[in-house]
Amino acid sequence: MPGVAIVGTQWGDEGKGKITDLLAADASAIVRFQGGNNAGHTIVHDGETYKFHLIPSGILHEDKLCVIGNGVVIDPGVLLDEIEGLRKVGVSPANLRISSNAHLIMPYHVLLDTADELKLGKLSIGTTRRGIGPAYADKALRLGVRVQDLLDEKILRKKIMTALESKQQALRELSVRRRKLRKEGEPESDDVPDDRLDLHTLTEEYLAYGHRLEPYITDTARLCWTELDAGRTVIFEGAQAALLDLDHGTYPFVTSSNPIAGAACAGAGVGPTDIEQVWGVVKAYSTRVGSGPFPTEIEDEAGRHMSEKGHEFGTTTGRPRRCGWLDLVALRYAIRLNGTSALAMTKLDVLAGLDTIKVAVRYRSKEGAVLDEFPYHQTILHGVTPEYDEFPGFGDEVSDARRPADLPPEARNYIDFVSETVGVPVALVGVGPGRDQVIWMDGSR
Numbered sequence: 001m002p003g004v005a006i007v008g009t010q011w012g013d014e015g016k017g018k019i020t021d022l023l024a025a026d027a028s029a030i031v032r033f034q035g036g037n038n039a040g041h042t043i044v045h046d047g048e049t050y051k052f053h054l055i056p057s058g059i060l061h062e063d064k065l066c067v068i069g070n071g072v073v074i075d076p077g078v079l080l081d082e083i084e085g086l087r088k089v090g091v092s093p094a095n096l097r098i099s100s101n102a103h104l105i106m107p108y109h110v111l112l113d114t115a116d117e118l119k120l121g122k123l124s125i126g127t128t129r130r131g132i133g134p135a136y137a138d139k140a141l142r143l144g145v146r147v148q149d150l151l152d153e154k155i156l157r158k159k160i161m162t163a164l165e166s167k168q169q170a171l172r173e174l175s176v177r178r179r180k181l182r183k184e185g186e187p188e189s190d191d192v193p194d195d196r197l198d199l200h201t202l203t204e205e206y207l208a209y210g211h212r213l214e215p216y217i218t219d220t221a222r223l224c225w226t227e228l229d230a231g232r233t234v235i236f237e238g239a240q241a242a243l244l245d246l247d248h249g250t251y252p253f254v255t256s257s258n259p260i261a262g263a264a265c266a267g268a269g270v271g272p273t274d275i276e277q278v279w280g281v282v283k284a285y286s287t288r289v290g291s292g293p294f295p296t297e298i299e300d301e302a303g304r305h306m307s308e309k310g311h312e313f314g315t316t317t318g319r320p321r322r323c324g325w326l327d328l329v330a331l332r333y334a335i336r337l338n339g340t341s342a343l344a345m346t347k348l349d350v351l352a353g354l355d356t357i358k359v360a361v362r363y364r365s366k367e368g369a370v371l372d373e374f375p376y377h378q379t380i381l382h383g384v385t386p387e388y389d390e391f392p393g394f395g396d397e398v399s400d401a402r403r404p405a406d407l408p409p410e411a412r413n414y415i416d417f418v419s420e421t422v423g424v425p426v427a428l429v430g431v432g433p434g435r436d437q438v439i440w441m442d443g444s445r
């Protein structure tokens with residue numbers, strides 16, 4: 001099984017890191033192909049909790065290559081902090097590889113992200129404010145600074161100069177605001193540029209990053225080809241999820257990259273025929289951070305149960321996640337978009353303790369039409385009411401289950417219903433944060 005993509009099927013935070021970490025046991029390389037440090041994955045290993053934003057989830061396996069592919073946008077300061085963090089807990093970063101073609105997040109991207117959000121006011125996207133959108137915008141405008149530029153001072157200076165020129169107006173407006181705040185004795189907010197934002201300082205700062213990152217920089221597409229051509233398994237680890245996809249998600253309330261499996265090809269430099277399996281990760285319920293439509297959102301007792309028991313706070317921003325029931329209309333859409341071959345259902349244990357569990361099986365439009373498919377027009381999606389099937393709860397705890405037979409019949413029934421309705425097997429079920437808290441549904445492990 002040379003190429004395996006692992007992707008999110010909802011709005012992110014499905015627990016892809018844990019599934020990647022598990023499946024990585026049979027792989028030789030784990031490759032991230034999009035997103036940046038807007039992502040955050042938590043892995044609990046030997047009782048220790050590890051949080052990563054940029055480094056692929058396979059880093060805890062000593063013998064695996066961990067690749068940051070060309071499709072990722074990299075904030076070098078954040079990456080170096082993560083590398084240092086790994087060293088501190090005794091994990092070697094020696095197997096890390098960074099694509100020379102990946103684009104860099106610059107301090108002005110972070111500032112512009114925040115400034116744009118503030119400008120949008122009530123219409124804001126709720127971004128992570130990590131500079132993701134502006135960095136991808138510069139990539140598309142051909143004003144981006146790439147990882148390889150860090151290794152050539154002349155080029156780096158020239159690229160930063162060109163990029164800065166195009167932002168002068170926006171940055172000037174921000175400076176005026178900073179001066180005004182200073183005059184009024186107001187605390188300066190971090191959306192206003194500071195003194196680091198001149199050509200010389202930026203070039204020096206990024207050159208220094210380049211020196212430290214140089215040992216890891218390489219042609220990562222070629223590295224993937226070597227592994228795949230030798231018949232070894234390469235995992236393509238998605239960040240965010242289908243409903244946050246720039247093309248197929250709930251635009252504009254999306255991220256600025258394509259988290260679907262097809263994007264693994266462009267974002268890692270491999271071909272579609274290199275990917276043989278696509279694992280879709282789905283939480284047993286739904287969550288969303290940031291703004292945008294969320295048909296099955298609930299704010300009742302069950303929602304509070306999910307939030308508290310599921311610790312539903314963003315790994316990256318700490319924001320509380322919106323919670324709701326599992327949405328099979330949206331899931332079917334995500335499954336088809338990704339060409340999903342198997343599902344990994346995470347956090348089943350969080351639902352334990354609820355008397356009744358609901359699953360959305362179709363939508364009803366404002367006009368009363370029955371919608372079995374995810375509507376292509378966002379205005380319709382904003383107005384839909386989900387229709388639910390209801391299931392009895394399955395006791396107080398399932399976190400000790402390790403085999404299908406350990407699960408109460410109500411829980412197995414819930415999993416079977418999901419699998420039959422969406423037409424894809426649920427191959428793996430997560431019942432807690434620990435690496436061993438999983439059930440292989442075919443009983444094979």
Ligand code: IMP
Nearest residue numbers: 012013038039126127128254255289290
């Ligand atoms: P951005 O990716 O920071 O530009 O944010 C755009 C949207 O994607 C916002 O709604 C974010 O909350 C959401 N988002 C980005 N990354 C993640 C993630 O890893 N998990 C969940 N939501 C995310």
